[in-house]
Amino acid sequence: MATLILKVTEKCNSNCYYCDVVRKKNSGSSMSLEVLEQVFIRINEFLLKEKEETVEILWHGGEPLLSGPEFYLTALEFQERYCNSTKDRIRYSMQTNLTCFSEDFIDVFRKLGMTSIGTSFDPEPNIRGPGTPSNSDLYNRLFMEKLEILESNGFGWGMIYVVTKKSLAHPLDVFFFLTNLLLTGGISLNPVLIYDNKRKDISITPEEFVDFLGAIFPVWWEHRYRYPDLEPFRSLYANIIDGNRMLGCVDSGDCTYHHINVAPDGETSQCGRSADWGLLQYGNIMDKSFFDILHHKERDQLKERVALLFSGECNNCRFWELCHGGCPLDAYSKHQSFMHKSEWCDAKRGFIEKYFEPISGVRFEPKNQ
Amino acid sequence: MNPDFFVCPLNKKLIRTLRERSLVIKLDKIQDVGQAVALEKEFDFHIHCLQLETQTPLASIPFQNDWLDVPLAVYTPSLGNFFDFVEKLPLLRQINIRVYLPTNKKENYTNLQIISSLGITSALEFKKDYLDWELMTDLMTYALLPLVPHAPIDPFYYIANRYDPHKRNDYNSVYFNDFRFYLHLDHDGRVYFSHDDLKQGHYIADSIEELNNPEVEKELSKRYFRWTGFFLKTDGCAYCPGWRICLGKFSDTVKSIPGCSKFFSEFMDVIEQYKSIQRDKKEVWQP
Numbered sequence A: 001m002a003t004l005i006l007k008v009t010e011k012c013n014s015n016c017y018y019c020d021v022v023r024k025k026n027s028g029s030s031m032s033l034e035v036l037e038q039v040f041i042r043i044n045e046f047l048l049k050e051k052e053e054t055v056e057i058l059w060h061g062g063e064p065l066l067s068g069p070e071f072y073l074t075a076l077e078f079q080e081r082y083c084n085s086t087k088d089r090i091r092y093s094m095q096t097n098l099t100c101f102s103e104d105f106i107d108v109f110r111k112l113g114m115t116s117i118g119t120s121f122d123p124e125p126n127i128r129g130p131g132t133p134s135n136s137d138l139y140n141r142l143f144m145e146k147l148e149i150l151e152s153n154g155f156g157w158g159m160i161y162v163v164t165k166k167s168l169a170h171p172l173d174v175f176f177f178l179t180n181l182l183l184t185g186g187i188s189l190n191p192v193l194i195y196d197n198k199r200k201d202i203s204i205t206p207e208e209f210v211d212f213l214g215a216i217f218p219v220w221w222e223h224r225y226r227y228p229d230l231e232p233f234r235s236l237y238a239n240i241i242d243g244n245r246m247l248g249c250v251d252s253g254d255c256t257y258h259h260i261n262v263a264p265d266g267e268t269s270q271c272g273r274s275a276d277w278g279l280l281q282y283g284n285i286m287d288k289s290f291f292d293i294l295h296h297k298e299r300d301q302l303k304e305r306v307a308l309l310f311s312g313e314c315n316n317c318r319f320w321e322l323c324h325g326g327c328p329l330d331a332y333s334k335h336q337s338f339m340h341k342s343e344w345c346d347a348k349r350g351f352i353e354k355y356f357e358p359i360s361g362v363r364f365e366p367k368n369q
Numbered sequence B: 001m002n003p004d005f006f007v008c009p010l011n012k013k014l015i016r017t018l019r020e021r022s023l024v025i026k027l028d029k030i031q032d033v034g035q036a037v038a039l040e041k042e043f044d045f046h047i048h049c050l051q052l053e054t055q056t057p058l059a060s061i062p063f064q065n066d067w068l069d070v071p072l073a074v075y076t077p078s079l080g081n082f083f084d085f086v087e088k089l090p091l092l093r094q095i096n097i098r099v100y101l102p103t104n105k106k107e108n109y110t111n112l113q114i115i116s117s118l119g120i121t122s123a124l125e126f127k128k129d130y131l132d133w134e135l136m137t138d139l140m141t142y143a144l145l146p147l148v149p150h151a152p153i154d155p156f157y158y159i160a161n162r163y164d165p166h167k168r169n170d171y172n173s174v175y176f177n178d179f180r181f182y183l184h185l186d187h188d189g190r191v192y193f194s195h196d197d198l199k200q201g202h203y204i205a206d207s208i209e210e211l212n213n214p215e216v217e218k219e220l221s222k223r224y225f226r227w228t229g230f231f232l233k234t235d236g237c238a239y240c241p242g243w244r245i246c247l248g249k250f251s252d253t254v255k256s257i258p259g260c261s262k263f264f265s266e267f268m269d270v271i272e273q274y275k276s277i278q279r280d281k282k283e284v285w286q287p
Helices: A033-049 A064-082 A103-111 A136-152 A165-169 A171-181 A206-222 A233-241 A272-276 A290-294 A297-311 A328-335 A344-360 B012-016 B032-042 B082-092 B107-117 B133-144 B156-162 B195-200 B208-212 B214-224 B226-232 B260-279
Strands: A002-007 A055-060 A090-094 A116-120 A156-163 A186-191 A229-231 A259-262 A267-269 A281-284 B005-009 B022-027 B046-053 B072-075 B097-102 B121-125 B182-185
Touching: A002 A033, A002 A272, A002 A290, A033 A055, A033 A064, A033 A290, A055 A064, A064 A103, A090 A116, A136 A156, A136 B226, A156 A165, A156 A171, A165 A171, A165 A206, A171 A206, A171 B226, A186 A206, A206 A233, A206 A344, A229 A233, A233 A344, A259 A272, A259 A290, A267 A272, A281 A290, A281 A297, A297 A328, B005 B012, B022 B032, B032 B046, B097 B107, B107 B121, B107 B133, B133 B156, B133 B260, B156 B260, B182 B195, B208 B214, B214 B226
Parallel strands: A002 A055, A002 A259, A055 A090, A116 A156, A156 A186, A186 A229, B005 B022, B005 B182, B022 B046, B046 B072, B072 B097, B097 B121
Antiparallel strands: A259 A267, A267 A281
C-alpha cells in the first residue's frame, strides 16, 4: 500500500502550543485545484501500472477542513474523471482538529468512503486552540459542537493525545478523560516532539514518557476489554501476546518505499516532518510520477539505515522486530543524520521491560533473530 | 421524534387525545388504579404501566385480585409491617410489579434485599440528599452476585443486562426518565423531556403534534449531547472511572456526599464479573 499524505493547506485556525506547522516560515499556502487534479492523474497512472497496489490518501494540513467542502467535492470529481477503473483501490482518511467541521462535509465524505475521522484533543488549558496563549476554551467548545454533528451522522472518530510535561502530573486523569470521551475507536498517546529550545516547559524525556505510560498501563491491562483501542498498548499487545506484527510507520522500518508527502505546491517528500525540515525531497508531482517518486534514489538511504542499525547500534537488541531503530526523522533531529537509532527506541524498550512484561507476565520473544 | 411511551397524569380529557399510544399513567391515589384500567377499556390506548406514588407503606397497600394484568410501578416510602407484607405475598407474586423504595431511609437498602429475596422485583429510588454509597455497594453486590436466588433489583439488574463498555450506559429508563423512550405530559398536553423538566415547567412542545417540528428535533439533539458539557471542565465527572455507567448523574452531590466514583467503579467490575458468570455458565453432564 502506498500512503499519500496530502497537505491540502498549511493554514491552520488553531495555534497549538506544541505544533511546528504554524511556526513554519512558509506557512499559509494551500493546494490549488491544478495540483489536486494532478494528484488524481498520478494516482491513476500508478494504480494502472501497479495492479496489486492500493493508495491510502490522508488529508492533512495545516487544517484540512479549512479548504471547505467544495475542495473535497472537486477531489471526488477528479477521482471519478481520472480514476474510473482504479478508484476501488483508493482509500481516504483525515487528520483534523474538527473545529471547522459542518454538515456540509457529511455527504462528500461519505461519497469518498470516509466514515471515520482522526482528530486531536487536550483537556489541559492553553495547549490547543487559536490565539496566544492558545484559547483552549474556545477550541474545546467548538470541538464538542462538531463532535455532535459527527456522531449524529454516524461517523466514527479517533483521537491523538500529545503527552506533554503538563500531562505527567496526572496520567490516570488523562487516561479516564480520554477513554470516557471516546468509548469506541482509537486513541493514540504520542510524546510531544519539540525541536527548539523555546518550549522546554512542555517537552518530556523518553524516560518521563515511559513512566507516564507505566502509570496507566496496569489500569488498562486489568480492564483492557472495557476501553477503546489505546496506543501504544494495543499494538504491543498484538505484537507481543498475539504474535502479530502490526507496526506503525515509526516502528516498521518499512516506510522507505511506501510514503509520499505532497505539499500544497505539489513538492513531495517522505513525510510531513521531512518536508517541514527540507529533507528527503523527491520532486514535484507536476513532472514526476508516483512510481518514480516512490523509487527515488534518495530513499535508499532509509533502507541502508535499517541494515546499518541491525548490524550496528541495534545489534542484539531483543526488541529490534518491534522498533527497527524507530523513526529516521527522530534520529536526524538528534544526530543530524538518519544513520542512528531514535532516542524514542529507549522509551519503547524501557516501557516493555519496566512495565509491559512484568505486569502482563509475558516476555517478548523475537521470531526471526 | 416519536418516543415509545408517554408519561401522563390521570386526566380523562388528556388521555382521550392519546389514542393508540402506550402510556405510563401517574397516580397518587391507590383507588385510582381501577379508574385508569377502566379508561383503557373506554379509550383506545395501551397501558405500558401505572406509576403509583403513595405514602402508604408497601405492606399496607390493598392490592386487588383484579390488578393481576396491570403492570405497576409502585413508589412507596417503606416496606411496612413485615407480617402484613408476607400475607400479601401470594397475590403480589402474581402481579406484574416493580416496587421502588427511596434511599432516604437506611433500612430500605435491607428492605430491598428482603423484597427481592421473596420474589418481588424492586428498585432503589435515588434521593439526592440521602445517599449511602457503602450500603449501595452492598445492595449492588447482593443484586448481581447473589448467594441465594432472588428477583431483580434495579437499576443494577437493568444496567448489568444492557451494559456495553463501548457505549454510554443510561439507566434513567428504570425511572421513566430517559427521553429516548419516555416523554412526559402535563394536564394540558405540553411535552417535557423529563420529570424534573415537568416540575420546573420547561416544556419542549405545546403538544405531541409538535414533536416533529425541527426546533424540537434540535432540542432533542442538544439534550442528547448534554454529556459533552462534562468534558469542557478541567475536573469532575469526565475524569471518573465510573463515567460510562453514571454519566454524571451525581455531579451536584459528589462534593457533599462523596463516594459515587468508587461505587460506580466497583459497579463496573461487578457487572463484568456478572457478565462472565452468565457467559461461562456450564451445565454439568446429566441425562
